[in-house]
Amino acid sequence: MPESPILKVSDLKVTFATRQGPLRAVDGLSFEVAPKEVVGIVGESGSGKSVSMYSMLGLVRDANVSITGSVKFNGREILGLSDREMQPIRGGEIGMIFQDPMTALTPVYTVGWQIIEQLRAHTTMTKAQARERAIELLAEVGIPDPRTRVDNYPHEFSGGMRQRVVIAMALSCNPKLLIADEPTTALDVTTQAQILDLMSKLQETYNSSIVIITHDMGVIAEMAHRVVVMYAGRPAEIGDEIDVVRQPRHPYTWGLLGAVPRVESRNDRLATIPGNAVSPLDIPEGCAFADRCEYRMDICTKRPQLQGDHGHLDACWLTDEQRVSIRSKATP
Amino acid sequence: MSDDILLKATDVVKTFSTKSMKFGRPNLSTAVNGVSLEIRRGETLGIVGESGCGKSTLARCLVQLLPTTSGSVVFEGTDISKLSRRGLRPLRKKMQLVFQDPYASLNPRRTVGDIVAEPLRINKFGTESVIQERVRELFTTVGLDVNSLTRYPHEFSGGQRQRIGIARALALNPSLVVADEPVSALDVSVQAQVLNLMADLQDKFNLTYLFIAHDLGVVRHVSDRVGVMYLGEIVEMGDADELYDRPMHPYTDALLSVVPELNDTDAPRRERVILNGDVPDPSDRPSGCSFHPRCPLATAKCKEEKPTLVEIRPGRTVACHYPKNLG
Numbered sequence: 001m002p003e004s005p006i007l008k009v010s011d012l013k014v015t016f017a018t019r020q021g022p023l024r025a026v027d028g029l030s031f032e033v034a035p036k037e038v039v040g041i042v043g044e045s046g047s048g049k050s051v052s053m054y055s056m057l058g059l060v061r062d063a064n065v066s067i068t069g070s071v072k073f074n075g076r077e078i079l080g081l082s083d084r085e086m087q088p089i090r091g092g093e094i095g096m097i098f099q100d101p102m103t104a105l106t107p108v109y110t111v112g113w114q115i116i117e118q119l120r121a122h123t124t125m126t127k128a129q130a131r132e133r134a135i136e137l138l139a140e141v142g143i144p145d146p147r148t149r150v151d152n153y154p155h156e157f158s159g160g161m162r163q164r165v166v167i168a169m170a171l172s173c174n175p176k177l178l179i180a181d182e183p184t185t186a187l188d189v190t191t192q193a194q195i196l197d198l199m200s201k202l203q204e205t206y207n208s209s210i211v212i213i214t215h216d217m218g219v220i221a222e223m224a225h226r227v228v229v230m231y232a233g234r235p236a237e238i239g240d241e242i243d244v245v246r247q248p249r250h251p252y253t254w255g256l257l258g259a260v261p262r263v264e265s266r267n268d269r270l271a272t273i274p275g276n277a278v279s280p281l282d283i284p285e286g287c288a289f290a291d292r293c294e295y296r297m298d299i300c301t302k303r304p305q306l307q308g309d310h311g312h313l314d315a316c317w318l319t320d321e322q323r324v325s326i327r328s329k330a331t332p
Numbered sequence: 333m334s335d336d337i338l339l340k341a342t343d344v345v346k347t348f349s350t351k352s353m354k355f356g357r358p359n360l361s362t363a364v365n366g367v368s369l370e371i372r373r374g375e376t377l378g379i380v381g382e383s384g385c386g387k388s389t390l391a392r393c394l395v396q397l398l399p400t401t402s403g404s405v406v407f408e409g410t411d412i413s414k415l416s417r418r419g420l421r422p423l424r425k426k427m428q429l430v431f432q433d434p435y436a437s438l439n440p441r442r443t444v445g446d447i448v449a450e451p452l453r454i455n456k457f458g459t460e461s462v463i464q465e466r467v468r469e470l471f472t473t474v475g476l477d478v479n480s481l482t483r484y485p486h487e488f489s490g491g492q493r494q495r496i497g498i499a500r501a502l503a504l505n506p507s508l509v510v511a512d513e514p515v516s517a518l519d520v521s522v523q524a525q526v527l528n529l530m531a532d533l534q535d536k537f538n539l540t541y542l543f544i545a546h547d548l549g550v551v552r553h554v555s556d557r558v559g560v561m562y563l564g565e566i567v568e569m570g571d572a573d574e575l576y577d578r579p580m581h582p583y584t585d586a587l588l589s590v591v592p593e594l595n596d597t598d599a600p601r602r603e604r605v606i607l608n609g610d611v612p613d614p615s616d617r618p619s620g621c622s623f624h625p626r627c628p629l630a631t632a633k634c635k636e637e638k639p640t641l642v643e644i645r646p647g648r649t650v651a652c653h654y655p656k657n658l659g
Binding site for chain 2: 190193
């Protein structure tokens with residue numbers, strides 16, 4: 001795409017100093033988000049998907065953390081900005097949706113109060129204007145009777161409705177970029193459908209870009225244009241959604257896709273990835289996935305770089321011929 | 333598979349009384365509202381539904397961890413809903429549970445070997461050396477290292493802990509294993525390992541599973557037959573593939589249509605039906621069909637008349653005035 005990216009992350013590394021040694025939570029993450037694009041970051045728990053987003057936004061405040069690399073938002077480097085400099089960006093130009101809407105909202109204030117506070121912090125609206133806008137936003141995210149509901153407390157809403165409130169807050173300042181961290185994981189499938197639907201609609205109206213973090217490949221397939229598959233704090237594979245889902249290149253992605261039990265068909269046996277996720281305290285120098293990989297070779301003790309063409313990149317030493325022969329055996 | 337019935341529940345009702353009072357009367361919330369089902373020996377019966385639909389409460393009533401308010405549960409020929417706690421005790425070992433949260437269901441202060449040995453000790457399985465031998469055998473069966481018997485639960489990963497929970501459930505050779513969301517706390521690759529293990533164990537020991545989950549893909553994968561629950565009632569039941577391929581109840585249809593799927597084939601997708609609103613409060617049940625306020629097909633009849641679960645074909649039941657896919 002010729003347009004310059006709204007977000008460009010290069011070689012992001014997040015390391016925590018612990019008593020057991022350095023804990024590499026994110027270890028060289030690079031990706032871009034184009035305007036109006038939805039990028040999905042998928043990985044299992046502990047793969048560094050959330051911490052990479054939080055550290056980008058300066059929300060990781062551990063004294064023992066070291067964050068290196070570069071994060072350019074709209075062409076401006078935001079890594080290392082002071083809190084004062086970040087404040088107009090967080091909640092203003094970048095909106096956030098968290099996994100658990102109960103913890104994202106404070107229980108002691110009404111939802112209206114919380115939306116108004118955010119509007120007043122980022123715009124020059126008066127209290128009355130902000131209140132009107134809050135009611136408008138609640139209506140927009142599909143909360144029935146918003147004029148009454150604006151004065152309700154978070155506990156008076158159901159889980160799905162609370163997530164709608166969080167989305168209304170995230171959208172309140174017309175953000176250019178929305179970061180959604182597992183936005184539907186705490187919700188039931190019918191509610192999840194409502195929320196995903198709402199997010200797609202709003203993305204069209206507001207023209208914002210979205211980074212959606214999830215462990216659910218199905219949600220990725222539903223929402224994302226591009227996908228970043230993370231393993232052990234590193235990107236294993238990056239590409240267009242359709243390419244990654246239909247022609248996955250990395251053995252980890254093969255395992256991840258094969259392990260999902262499907263609604264539309266039934267296999268006798270699910271593919272599994274042997275062993276457990278590697279501990280971030282103990283990531284090997286070479287390929288992080290090598291210990292669990294069926295196709296490990298001698299060269300895997302060296303770290304593979306992300307490479308590929310047509311925007312479909314992966315970090316694996318297998319040659320194209322090897323992949324073709326492995327995949328033709330796997331899918332008869 | 334024989335049609336040998338291991339467990340038969342008839343019209344099971346479970347009400348809870350909540351603290352808040354409605355005009356001086358206790359506020360009754362009906363979590364399970366008249367469920368009848370049969371579990372055949374050697375099969376996996378899946379129960380699927382959204383949170384709060386009463387699936388866990390139903391499971392606990394079926395094994396009498398919760399007393400039922402009314403209705404009967406016949407397990408291996410005995411009506412266990414009428415038994416005293418003492419009378420139940422000899423049957424308990426035949427009905428074992430695997431819980432959702434492998435972090436909460438294992439005592440953090442005891443070694444995993446002790447945890448698995450406990451049901452054996454309580455039920456006087458044999459001398460300590462016989463018990464130790466059995467524990468080692470169980471660890472091998474579920475794919476755990478026998479050298480880790482003296483370690484504590486926190487030293488294991490989520491998937492390994494779930495294996496410990498399964499080993500404990502199998503210790504006394506139960507005839508029924510009730511698994512309540514056994515894989516929902518696990519990552520997808522580990523989930524697949526545990527599901528495969530459960531399938532292997534079923535083949536090896538001819539186990540019967542009652543498998544409760546909210547994940548529709550997981551339920552299809554493991555189940556021979558599936559029941560769909562909504563607001564404490566079974567709205568549809570049938571052979572797993574049949575039910576998934578040709579859902580009859582509009583709720584099942586909507587539920588299946590909104591599961592995010594990998595679009596890795598060119599097969600046409602189901603038409604998405606997005607339901608409005610939320611699941612109603614079980615203490616304030618809608619009139620007529622419980623699903624009618626959210627149902628895209630609801631008519632005046634649905635508001636007034638409650639549909640009963642009728643058998644459309646042998647083994648295929650649905651509670652709806654206007655079932656789909658009848659042909």
